[in-house]
Amino acid sequence: MKAKAFCPGHITGFFEICSSSNPIKAGSRGAGICISLGAVAEVSLCKKDIKAIVNGKNRGEVTEIAMKELLGEKGAMASISLSLPISQGFGMSAAGTLATTLALASLISMSKEDAIKAAHVAEIKCSTGLGDVVTSARGGMEIRVESGIGGKIKNIEGEGEIVLAVIGKKMNTKEILQNKKISHKIAKVGKECMEEMIADSSLENFFSLSRKFAEETGLMKGKIKDVVEIANKYGMASMCMLGNSIFAIGETEELVKVLSKYGNVYTCKIDKKGARLI
Numbered sequence: 001m002k003a004k005a006f007c008p009g010h011i012t013g014f015f016e017i018c019s020s021s022n023p024i025k026a027g028s029r030g031a032g033i034c035i036s037l038g039a040v041a042e043v044s045l046c047k048k049d050i051k052a053i054v055n056g057k058n059r060g061e062v063t064e065i066a067m068k069e070l071l072g073e074k075g076a077m078a079s080i081s082l083s084l085p086i087s088q089g090f091g092m093s094a095a096g097t098l099a100t101t102l103a104l105a106s107l108i109s110m111s112k113e114d115a116i117k118a119a120h121v122a123e124i125k126c127s128t129g130l131g132d133v134v135t136s137a138r139g140g141m142e143i144r145v146e147s148g149i150g151g152k153i154k155n156i157e158g159e160g161e162i163v164l165a166v167i168g169k170k171m172n173t174k175e176i177l178q179n180k181k182i183s184h185k186i187a188k189v190g191k192e193c194m195e196e197m198i199a200d201s202s203l204e205n206f207f208s209l210s211r212k213f214a215e216e217t218g219l220m221k222g223k224i225k226d227v228v229e230i231a232n233k234y235g236m237a238s239m240c241m242l243g244n245s246i247f248a249i250g251e252t253e254e255l256v257k258v259l260s261k262y263g264n265v266y267t268c269k270i271d272k273k274g275a276r277l278i
Helices: 061-071 092-107 112-126 132-138 173-177 180-199 203-216 222-234 252-259
Strands: 002-018 027-046 050-054 075-082 141-144 153-155 162-166 235-239 245-250 264-268
Touching: 002 092, 002 132, 002 180, 002 203, 027 092, 027 132, 027 162, 027 180, 027 203, 027 264, 050 061, 050 092, 061 075, 061 092, 061 112, 075 092, 092 112, 092 132, 112 132, 132 141, 132 153, 141 180, 162 222, 162 252, 173 180, 180 203, 203 222, 203 235, 222 235, 222 245, 222 252, 245 252, 252 264
Parallel strands: 050 075
Antiparallel strands: 002 027, 027 075, 027 141, 141 153, 162 245, 162 264, 235 245
């Protein structure tokens, strides 16, 4: 037996780290967008081994941890295809893992909630993500008012085609989250942005606060800062958290033309359905 699932990618504009001894409650508060580019996972059961292969060559270690959470001593094989590069702020690690656990859960008569829990806990334990699993599970644009599984989430209304551009090398999420100086800035600025976003939940304010967060935390600098400023001439743009990449909404053709000078460009839509079997 086989099962296949899709999980949208997720772009975080700003966030606030929420630590807890309980990984189900740990994660982040923040705001972001689920996108139509993401991960497709095809899963089949086997006797003993647990193996996840990403894009035909790499082992998905985080995904394998999540699979073991569901399987126990049983075995399964997962083949995962990612539409976007990893470690660039597109939530690909979470998307690959959640697509896998959702497909796997359907094969062993477990619920979508079980799949979400296994994926979220694996991401938290491995420090590869904070809030992507929870948001990718539901889709749309969101404000994560409370962290973890079951935390309060508020919708952001808005439409538009999204343009993505990868400007520089990969970012190591784990290293950034464990850097005390950076995490202190993230905590301070992230809290401010959350308060302002809850007061005004518009798409325009989301982009404005995303830029504020990127600049005041010091995460956005050099070339990527210059490119964001150029992109803002044709719409609204900011830096993806956490990656050397940007996301923008506005004059799509002009944005694609301009951003193509600086790196690989992708276009996508807002995914409003969330992770699902296909």
